[in-house]
Each structure stands twice: as C-alpha cells, then as structure tokens.
Amino acid sequence: MGIAFYIISALTVCGGLAAVLLKNTVHCALALTVAFAGLALLFLRLDAQFAGFAQILVYIGAVAILVVFAILLTRGSDTPKDGVFSKTWLAGLAIAAAVFSVLGWAVLQAAPWLPHETVAPNVTVNQIGEALMGRYVLPLEIVAVLLTAALVGAVIVAMHEKEGAK
Amino acid sequence: MIDRLDQIFVLLKHWLVGYLPGEWQAAAGVVVSVVVIIGLYPALFALTTVLERKGVGRIQNRLGPNRVGPYGILQPMADGIKSLTKEDIVPRSADAVVHFLAPIVLVVTVFMGFAVLPMGRNMVLVDMDAGLLFYFAMGASTELSVFMAGWSSRNKYSLLGAMRAVAQMISYEVALLLSSVVVVMATGSLSLVKIVEAQNHYTWGLPHWYIFTPWGLAGFLMYAIAATAETNRSPFDLPEGESELVAGYHTEYSGFKFALFFLGEYVAMFSISGLGSTLFLGGWSAPLAFLTWVPSWIWFFGKLLVSMCVFIWLRGTLPRLRQDQLMNFAWKFVLPMCLLNLFVVALWRFIGDGWLRWLVCSAILVLAYVGIGWEGMSRKRLGARSYRYAD
Numbered sequence: 001m002g003i004a005f006y007i008i009s010a011l012t013v014c015g016g017l018a019a020v021l022l023k024n025t026v027h028c029a030l031a032l033t034v035a036f037a038g039l040a041l042l043f044l045r046l047d048a049q050f051a052g053f054a055q056i057l058v059y060i061g062a063v064a065i066l067v068v069f070a071i072l073l074t075r076g077s078d079t080p081k082d083g084v085f086s087k088t089w090l091a092g093l094a095i096a097a098a099v100f101s102v103l104g105w106a107v108l109q110a111a112p113w114l115p116h117e118t119v120a121p122n123v124t125v126n127q128i129g130e131a132l133m134g135r136y137v138l139p140l141e142i143v144a145v146l147l148t149a150a151l152v153g154a155v156i157v158a159m160h161e162k163e164g165a166k
Numbered sequence: 167m168i169d170r171l172d173q174i175f176v177l178l179k180h181w182l183v184g185y186l187p188g189e190w191q192a193a194a195g196v197v198v199s200v201v202v203i204i205g206l207y208p209a210l211f212a213l214t215t216v217l218e219r220k221g222v223g224r225i226q227n228r229l230g231p232n233r234v235g236p237y238g239i240l241q242p243m244a245d246g247i248k249s250l251t252k253e254d255i256v257p258r259s260a261d262a263v264v265h266f267l268a269p270i271v272l273v274v275t276v277f278m279g280f281a282v283l284p285m286g287r288n289m290v291l292v293d294m295d296a297g298l299l300f301y302f303a304m305g306a307s308t309e310l311s312v313f314m315a316g317w318s319s320r321n322k323y324s325l326l327g328a329m330r331a332v333a334q335m336i337s338y339e340v341a342l343l344l345s346s347v348v349v350v351m352a353t354g355s356l357s358l359v360k361i362v363e364a365q366n367h368y369t370w371g372l373p374h375w376y377i378f379t380p381w382g383l384a385g386f387l388m389y390a391i392a393a394t395a396e397t398n399r400s401p402f403d404l405p406e407g408e409s410e411l412v413a414g415y416h417t418e419y420s421g422f423k424f425a426l427f428f429l430g431e432y433v434a435m436f437s438i439s440g441l442g443s444t445l446f447l448g449g450w451s452a453p454l455a456f457l458t459w460v461p462s463w464i465w466f467f468g469k470l471l472v473s474m475c476v477f478i479w480l481r482g483t484l485p486r487l488r489q490d491q492l493m494n495f496a497w498k499f500v501l502p503m504c505l506l507n508l509f510v511v512a513l514w515r516f517i518g519d520g521w522l523r524w525l526v527c528s529a530i531l532v533l534a535y536v537g538i539g540w541e542g543m544s545r546k547r548l549g550a551r552s553y554r555y556a557d
Binding site: 024026027030033040049050053054056057060061062064065068069072124125126 | 261264294295296299300302303304305306307309310313314317325329332336339354355356
C-alpha cells in the first residue's frame with residue numbers, strides 16, 4: 001500500500017465529503033473535482049494508465065465543467081436561505097446505507113469466484129485499444145450509436161424549447 | 167563531439183546527479199529535469215513577450231517597446247519587477263480561496279504537459295506509454311482553472327469571459343483531439359517518443375514528417391486552428407475581447423497573479439506548439455537528411471520559436487471572430503473535416519505503400535476542401551460593398 005495510497009485516499013474522501021457538506025453549490029462541484037482527481041491518481045497508482053487519464057479527461061475535463069455550467073445556467077450559485085441540507089436526511093441516510101450494504105455484500109460474495117492472481121496484470125493502452133476494436137467492437141459500436149442518439153435527442157429538445165420561447 | 171553536443175543536456179544531468187549516492191540518483195534526475203523545464207519556459211516566455219510586442223508593433227506600424235535597454239530587450243525585466251511589486255488586490259465580494267487557487271491550478275496543469283514532450287534525442291521527462299492521452303488529460307484540466315478564475319471574481323465581465331473561454335475550449339478540444347488521432351492511427355502508438363521516431367527517416371534526403379502526407383497536411387491545418395482557439399489566441403481571443411469584456415476571466419487579477427495567468431497562457435502556447443511539432447513536424451528530427459548533425463534540441467526549440475512567430479503574425483493580421491462564427495466554424499467545418507481525415511488516414515494505412523494511396527487520399531481531401539469552398543462561396547452574394555448607414 002504505502003504512504004502515497006493513504007494520502008491520495010484521504011484526499012479523495014475529503015473531496016467527496018466536502019462535495020456533500022459545503023454550502024455553496026459551486027464549491028461542491030469543485031470539491032467533487034478534487035475527488036475525481038484523487039480517483040484518477042488511485043487508478044494511476046494501480047498502473048492503469050488508460051483508466052486514470054480517461055478519468056481526468058472525461059470527469060475533470062467534461063463532467064465537472066458540465067456540472068458547473070449547469071449550476072450557473074439554471075439557478076445561480078447563491079446559497080438558498082433555508083440551507084442546502086434536505087429535511088428528509090434521515091431517510092436519505094438509511095437508503096444510502098442500504099445501497100452500500102447491498103453493494104458491499106455483493107462484492108464480498110463475488111470475491112471467491114474471481115481468479116486469484118498473484119502478479120499484477122500488465123495491461124498497456126495498446127492492448128485495450130486492440131480489445132476494443134477486436135473482441136468488444138460490437139458493444140463499443142452500440143454505445144456509440146446510443147450516445148449519438150442521445151446527442152441528437154438533446155439537440156432536438158433544446159431546439160424545441162427555443163421555438164416555444166419565440 | 168557532435169554526439170556529445172547533441173546529448174549535452176543529458177550528459178550534464180548525469181554528471182550533476184553522479185555526485186549523489188546511488189539510491190538518490192533517480193529521484194534527483196527527475197528533480198533536475200523538472201527544475202530545468204520550470205526555469206526554461208518562463209525564460210522563453212520573457213523572450214517571446216518582447217518578440218510579440220516588437221513584432222505586433224512592426225505590423226501595426228509603430229515601434230513597440232524601446233525604452234528599457236538597447237532596442238527595448240530588457241522590457242521583460244521591467245515587466246517582471248512591476249508585476250512583483252504591484253499591490254495584489256482581491257475584490258471584497260470575491261471568493262478568496264478559489265480566487266487564489268485559480269492561477270496556481272492553471273500554471274500547474276499547463277506545466278504538466280511538458281512531462282511527456284520529447285525536447286530532443288533522449289530528452290523526455292517521462293516516456294509514457296500513453297503520453298498523448300496524458301497531455302490531453304492535462305489540457306482538459308486547464309478549463310476548470312479558467313472557470314474558477316471567472317466565477318470567483320464575482321464580476322460580470324470575468325464570468326462572461328470564463329463562460330466564453332470554457333465553451334470555446336470544449337468545442338475546439340474535440341477538434342484538437344480528432345486532428346491528433348490521425349497521427350496515432352498512422353504510427354500505431356500513443357507514445358510521443360515513438361511518434362517522433364516514426365517520422366525520423368529520410369527518403370532522397372527528405373524527411374518522413376507527417377505534414378508531408380495528404381492527411382498530415384490537412385490534419386496539421388486543423389490542429390493549428392484548434393490549437394490557436396484552445397490557447398485563446400487571436401483571432402479566437404473572444405474570452406479576452408478587450409473591447410467587450412475588459413480582459414475576460416482575469417479582469418479582477420492584479421500583480422503577480424495576473425502575471426501567472428499571462429505566463430500560463432504563453433506556456434500553454436509553447437506546449438501546444440511543441441505538441442504540434444512533435445505530431446506533425448517531426449519533433450526534434452532535422453528537416454533535411456544532411457542536417458542531422460545539428461543537435462536535436464536546436465531543431466525542437468527552433469520549431470517552437472517559429473510556431474510562436476506564426477502565432478504573433480496571426481495576431482497582428484487577422485480580425486477577431488464573432489461568437490456564432492466561432493462556434494459554427496468549430497462544429498460545422500473543423501469537426502467534419504477532422505472526421506473525414508480519420509477516414510482518409512485509414513485508407514492510407516490499408517492501401518499500403520505505393521503511388522496509389524497518394525493519389526486516392528489527395529483526391530478525396532482536395533475534392534472535399536474545394537467542394538466546401540465552392541459551396542460556401544456560392545451562397546454568399548459577393549458584389550459591390552453596400553453601406554447601410556453611410557451612403
């Protein structure tokens with residue numbers, strides 16, 4: 001494990017907690033970015049270069065930007081008067097705990113079935129590319145079609161709204 | 167001797183590191199390289215500011231700075247002292263923490279890009295298997311710092327500038343990525359070191375640079391456009407449009423924080439020019455076979471400075487685009503052309519060696535560009551200029 005793992009994990013957890021606990025919505029989004037960056041560093045520590053860089057490229061470069069844009073364009077970044085915490089936080093906590101326990105249970109149950117590898121697998125970006133273009137080309141194409149459809153749909157929704165406003 | 171000169175920086179580093187005990191040498195080598203990179207590019211930045219002010223001055227028929235030192239070459243010193251001694255003003259309503267962090271995040275992410283750029287034979291900090299991916303990951307992170315700067319200033323000009331900058335950077339980042347992917351497809355590797363090595367061959371004394379192939383030329387043009395927009399340079403400098411937004415997202419920054427933004431912008435230009443020359447212009451390889459004796463780092467930094475001169479020339483020549491023109495240009499011209507280029511480079515790869523692939527690929531690209539040009543021109547009714555209000 002080593003000390004770097006603990007530093008990065010602390011950073012990630014603090015980022016995640018700050019994203020939930022901070023009052024200002026834009027601060028939350030920025031704290032979330034810190035958590036994303038920590039996750040990317042964890043991937044890189046595991047020698048998963050592709051996953052790590054894709055995490056930075058997609059989550060910090062696109063998702064975080066999208067989140068702050070959405071916050072700014074929809075209802076401003078001002079903190080609401082009655083606080084940002086929901087009144088039904090107890091129910092939320094219960095649901096979150098239930099989901100976490102189910103997931104944790106599933107992961108623990110699945111562990112014995114996984115192949116027990118003693119040496120760390122060395123997967124290069126090249127191999128990932130070949131796998132995506134060879135064995136997994138059909139899922140890749142399906143995802144591509146799905147995303148294109150979502151893009152076209154989003155454009156149509158946005159255009160319709162504009163016509164109605166005029 | 168010539169080999170020594172080519173490897174002089176590598177040898178110097180080994181000599182320096184050699185004074186340390188064995189287990190520290192690897193770490194010390196990294197530290198030395200990082201310090202050199204962090205020292206070198208700001209020095210080049212100082213040089214470029216004079217070059218730019220003088221060059222744009224010449225283009226605009228004025229003298230440019232000429233008071234500090236002979237011909238004004240000590241101007242960057244004066245600028246540096248000024249920005250260091252100026253009062254650092256933070257607006258009262260500004261978000262102090264984010265306002266403070268934004269320039270730091272920008273400069274850090276911009277400098278990270280140099281980690282994977284090969285600046286000469288054996289002169290690369292990390293030869294990463296996914297070097298290009300790392301570069302783009304770092305490039306994507308700079309957008310967030312621009313947003314942080316614009317939002318935390320609590321100023322309408324800053325926020326508008328940041329929104330413009332982020333929208334522009336996201337749009338042109340797609341083009342930047344797609345125009346670089348052709349090189350990856352042709353080389354079969356994401357490692358920038360391997361990309362340079364693949365171009366470091368000569369036929370009849372001429373280099374195998376990717377710009378000298380049909381898809382490479384088209385890709386380089388698209389890359390240059392996207393790179394100019396990505397670094398917010400004129401004619402794509404809407405985020406800082408002085409006549410509209412004061413100074414865009416860094417309106418509320420003064421003193422050394424403003425200098426950091428300025429530095430980040432220029433270092434980003436160096437880094438993106440370096441990536442462009444690595445991808446399309448052969449990186450550190452010599453332009454002609456009989457010039458290979460010249461040290462490789464001279465070629466890399468020469469190409470870097472030539473690209474900076476082109477940036478300055480463009481700034482002095484072209485008028486600023488409008489926001490809708492900017493977006494239409496990105497999504498309706500640059501992006502489709504990049505996609506077409508992907509198709510062409512795949513053809514190039516699968517047709518195999520010979521004259522046929524030159525013919526087919528050139529024909530497709532020339533037809534596409536000429537066709538779009540004709541189509542675009544036929545829609546415009548170009549005649550005598552009419553003046554609406556000043557007849």
